[in-house]
Amino acid sequence: MANPRWVFGLKTLLIFISLYLSLGSCLIADSLEDSTAQQKLDKVLKLPGQTFNVSFAHYAGYVTVDKNSGKALFYWFFEAAEDPDSKPLVLWLNGGPGCSSIAFGLAEEIGPFHIRPDGKTLYLNPYSWNLAANILFLDSPVGVGFSYSNTSSDLLTNGDKKTAKDSLKFLLKWLERFPQYKDRDFYISGESYAGHYVPQLSQAIVRYNKANKAKAINLKGYMVGNALTDDYHDHLGLFQFLWSAGLISDETYKLSNILCDYESFIHSSSACNDIMDVTSEEMGNIDPYSIYTPSCSASTGQAKWLRKRRLTVGQLSEKYDPCTEKHSVVYFNLPEVQKSLHVLPEAAPSKWETCSGIVSTYWKDSPITMLDVYRELIQEGLRIWVFSGDTDAVIPITSTRYSIDALKLPTVSPWRPWYDDGQVGGWTQEYEGLNFVSVRGAGHEVPLHRPKQALTLFKAFLAGTAMPVAASGSQQLISDS
Numbered sequence: 001m002a003n004p005r006w007v008f009g010l011k012t013l014l015i016f017i018s019l020y021l022s023l024g025s026c027l028i029a030d031s032l033e034d035s036t037a038q039q040k041l042d043k044v045l046k047l048p049g050q051t052f053n054v055s056f057a058h059y060a061g062y063v064t065v066d067k068n069s070g071k072a073l074f075y076w077f078f079e080a081a082e083d084p085d086s087k088p089l090v091l092w093l094n095g096g097p098g099c100s101s102i103a104f105g106l107a108e109e110i111g112p113f114h115i116r117p118d119g120k121t122l123y124l125n126p127y128s129w130n131l132a133a134n135i136l137f138l139d140s141p142v143g144v145g146f147s148y149s150n151t152s153s154d155l156l157t158n159g160d161k162k163t164a165k166d167s168l169k170f171l172l173k174w175l176e177r178f179p180q181y182k183d184r185d186f187y188i189s190g191e192s193y194a195g196h197y198v199p200q201l202s203q204a205i206v207r208y209n210k211a212n213k214a215k216a217i218n219l220k221g222y223m224v225g226n227a228l229t230d231d232y233h234d235h236l237g238l239f240q241f242l243w244s245a246g247l248i249s250d251e252t253y254k255l256s257n258i259l260c261d262y263e264s265f266i267h268s269s270s271a272c273n274d275i276m277d278v279t280s281e282e283m284g285n286i287d288p289y290s291i292y293t294p295s296c297s298a299s300t301g302q303a304k305w306l307r308k309r310r311l312t313v314g315q316l317s318e319k320y321d322p323c324t325e326k327h328s329v330v331y332f333n334l335p336e337v338q339k340s341l342h343v344l345p346e347a348a349p350s351k352w353e354t355c356s357g358i359v360s361t362y363w364k365d366s367p368i369t370m371l372d373v374y375r376e377l378i379q380e381g382l383r384i385w386v387f388s389g390d391t392d393a394v395i396p397i398t399s400t401r402y403s404i405d406a407l408k409l410p411t412v413s414p415w416r417p418w419y420d421d422g423q424v425g426g427w428t429q430e431y432e433g434l435n436f437v438s439v440r441g442a443g444h445e446v447p448l449h450r451p452k453q454a455l456t457l458f459k460a461f462l463a464g465t466a467m468p469v470a471a472s473g474s475q476q477l478i479s480d481s
């Protein structure tokens, strides 16, 4: 006789048994610390707006860096396009402080996926750095991009020290999840305020390896571009550049040198801030990150006025789009994009931003110089390269040259041009322990403006070889004429 109550009881029992079994298998998986299982979970299968297939695997997800406060850093990792097992691992960091490496590094500079102006579809970057290495993008620190903390006050206490500490924790745990990269040659690269993050994280790794008497992370070197390095020399070079590029008046040039002398870049006095406002007013509506290319607002105005002419310069506008940042804001706010990247809905920002105002506003420690870190790491024998796009008015080439000069390193190989397809790609000078490379015509984001030359630079850095000299054919041409 079927007793409805008994049936209910049996059902409940069965549910409990199956729950118990699935819980049991969870526990077993946990106890094995199945890194490959987590790798599989992080694998990105297909992105919305991706109309092409790719040869490489890529992964996105979180690494918890503090269980108690609920801090997790978001990463997106791309295996090299070919033969990832034989290629080094490279971490890329953008600056700000507060800017997302996914917004800038990945989506408009060195990553394989770039976003079209519709904000919905992707195209493949032919100069992606994953042609030469396995590339890991990290949104750092918490509050940046999809990186978060469940303790909201954590967003108000970010600074250089915490960033380095959390990034080191991230790396150690990430390598547990991807053990196939544990002994791999490892490099760090980045630009702008990552001029702080990159040497500081390198220092944290070197010190961690020493303290643990092991090469937990096989760090070989780092490379930074248009990097904040030394506030005094960076300021000196900044005003000199603004003046000699003809962007500011004589009077403002003199005043800024006086009012920002020995000031911090991040925590500057109101007098220095005020004169910086004047410089920006005098410069007008140009893109300070790339002073000779159209600024985003100007080009949208132009699009309406010069539609016909734009067609004739279509190739140019294909090549350089000043509004790339806007496209990623559309794309990364799409719920289906966040879903395919494994973003936790309950931890996602209400609106994804390329740079976090909160993170930069509440930034704590920001040492006025990185030169002491350089000195320590040069002693350690790391490969250190410093590059600069020479049309940047934010951390210009003059700043970088003054900062390098302050290290007083002996020259190994004197100043000379380097070549790309028979044209001068920029200039280079090799010092004992440091190699300087400029990229001609590139702005603050070198790989955005000069993608081909940037990939050449990246390959030379990884190989540890000098930048290319003129092809023998073109040298012949010069001596013949």
Ligand SMILES: *[C@@H]1O[C@H](CO)[C@@H](O)[C@H](O)[C@H]1NC(C)=O
Pocket: 051, 052, 053
């Ligand atoms: C991508 O690969 C799938 C599976 O191999 C194939 O069916 C599809 O046609 C490919 N798409 C393109 C655009 O090549």
Ligand SMILES: *[C@@H]1O[C@H](CO)[C@@H](O)[C@H](O)[C@H]1NC(C)=O
Pocket: 064, 066, 067, 069, 070, 071, 072, 150, 344, 346, 347
């Ligand atoms: C943060 O909180 C959310 C919602 O409770 C939770 O799903 C997530 O696992 C927490 N993150 C961390 C790193 O603890």
